[in-house]
Amino acid sequence: MRSPSEGNRPWLAHIFFLFQRHACVCVLVTWCTLLRGGIARDRIESAIYMGSGGLLLPTVVMLALNVMSTVMVALVKVAMAGGLDPLVLVTLQQLAAAIFLCPIAHFIEGKSRPKMTLQIFAYLFVSAALGAAMRQYMVFVGLRYTTATFVSAFSNIAPMLTFVLAVATRSESLHLRAATGAAKLAGTLVSLAGAMLLTFYRGVALTHPNSAHQLHRSPSSPPSPGADSGRRWTLGTVAILGNCVCLACWYLLQGRITRKYPYVYSCNAFLSTFSFLQVVVVGLCVKHNLASWIITNKLQILTILYSGVVATGMSFVLLTWCIQKRGAVFVAAFVPVSQVIVCIMDFTVLHEPLYLGSVVGSVIVICGLYLLLWGKRQEALQQHPEGAKDDQEQQQQQQVQSQP
Structure with a gap:
């Protein structure tokens, strides 16, 4: 019988393959967004922006974020199957993110940021x-x-919830008599229907994972969803619904914060620090056993570091930058992209079963989401018909100026 450490090696190989395959994209995006001024940034951004109306760089950033998120999902799934508690993972993850972001925020924005107000x-x-x-x-x-x-x-219902909350708070307009408004409303309702199908219809398993490839589980880890009761599946569904609500609220709140406190690194450094303090208080009250806080497994340590530094620290900075540049609805519209990557990874790497309800519901939700995105895009073109042209001319001027 293989030991747990030996059983983890194939999963680590698959995960690192995914990471190395897209490392160049992540490095390029991070370099473009972190550099402040200079001819290097002008040349790179001019090349990326050309002919895109200023949309290509945020799009590349969001695609890179989806890759980071997918790698984190694989690591977290395997680590929790090995017995890592979710509350411990969140606490140490936020600690790693705070340690990563605080020095960057201090050296880049320490002298320029204003004093913290009570409102901020x-x-x-x-x-x-x-x-x-x-x-x-x-x-x-x-x-x-x-x-x-x-x-x-x-999680694809997060853009729908973001749109509903944006309309309710009057940060997003909705004109039902216009085609764009009708498209946004129809997309919201279609996404809601798909979410209801995902919640109440699981369906038959379309794939049957090979038992020889199942993840090694510790005696204390929970069973797989296929062998679990409906109550545990419902609990997981409620948790994901809560995640979507929190994410939608966070998108809108972060958009307001960037207008009042436009210091991306400091903002996210404070965010990670505050979240660590919040979670550690709850964690120490719930997890009295100190043994659960001592992590010795190499895969679990890797999961904590990656999810904290890359998937939280870097991702939050890039997400805030995208929200600052293109708004919350643009950022939320990229949620379905990760589903394609996750679905392939779930079947080929994690060997989880694929259910009919997930497939049908996903198709409906994605159709509704891009109907909403189409309405949003057409509305933006009607309000700013010269915006894309002006952005392209500006980037052409920057490219000419940056040439030696």
């Missing part, structure tokens, strides 16, 4: 609870009790 402090504290502490914990609980494909599919 309240915004950041609530944002930390919604976007990091509560949301991450709910994601990990959902992954524990369901499958990665189901979590990714159900």
Whole structure:
């Protein structure tokens, strides 16, 4: 019989293959967004922006974020199957993110950022609870009790919830008599129908994972969703729904924070620090056994470091930058992209079963989402018909100026 460490090696190989395959994209995106000024950034951004109306660089950033998220899902799924508790994972993850971001924020924005006001402090504290502490914990609980494909599919309702909350708070317009308004409303309703199907219809398993390839589980780890009761599956569904609500609220709140406190690195450093303090208080009250806080497994340590530094620290900075540049609805529209990657990974790497309800519901949700995105795009073109042309001319001028 293989030991748990030997059983983890194939999964590590698959995960590192995914990471190395897309490492160049992540490095390029991070370099473009972190550099402040200079001819290097002008040349890179001019090349990327050319002919895109200023949309290509945010699009590349969002695609890279989906790759980071997919790798984290694989690591977290395997680590929790080995006995890592979700609450411990969130706590140490936020600690790693805070340690990574605080020095960067200090050296880049330490001299330029203003003093913290009570209003900004309240915004950041609530944002930390919604976007990091509560949301991450709910994601990990959902992954524990369901499958990665189901979590990714159900998360597609986050853009719909973002749009509904944006309309309710009057940060997004909705004109039902116009074709764009009707498309946005229809897309929202279609996405809601797909989410209801995902919730109440599981269906038959379309794939049957090979038992020889199942993840090694510790005696204390939960069983797989296929052998679990409906109550545990429902609990995972509720957790993912809570994650979507928190994510939608965080998108809108973060958009407001970037307008009042436009310091991306400091904002996310405070966010990670506050979320760590929030989770560690709850964790120490719930987890009295100190042994659960001592991590010795190499895969679990890798999961904590990757999810904290890359999937949380870097991702939150890039997400905030995209929200600052293109708004919350644009960012939320890229949620379905990760589902394709996760579905392939779930079947080929994690060997989880794929259910009929997840497939049908996912198709409906994605159709509704891109109907909403089409309405949003057409509305933006009607309001700013010269915006894309002006952006392209500006980038052409920057390219000419950057040439030696």
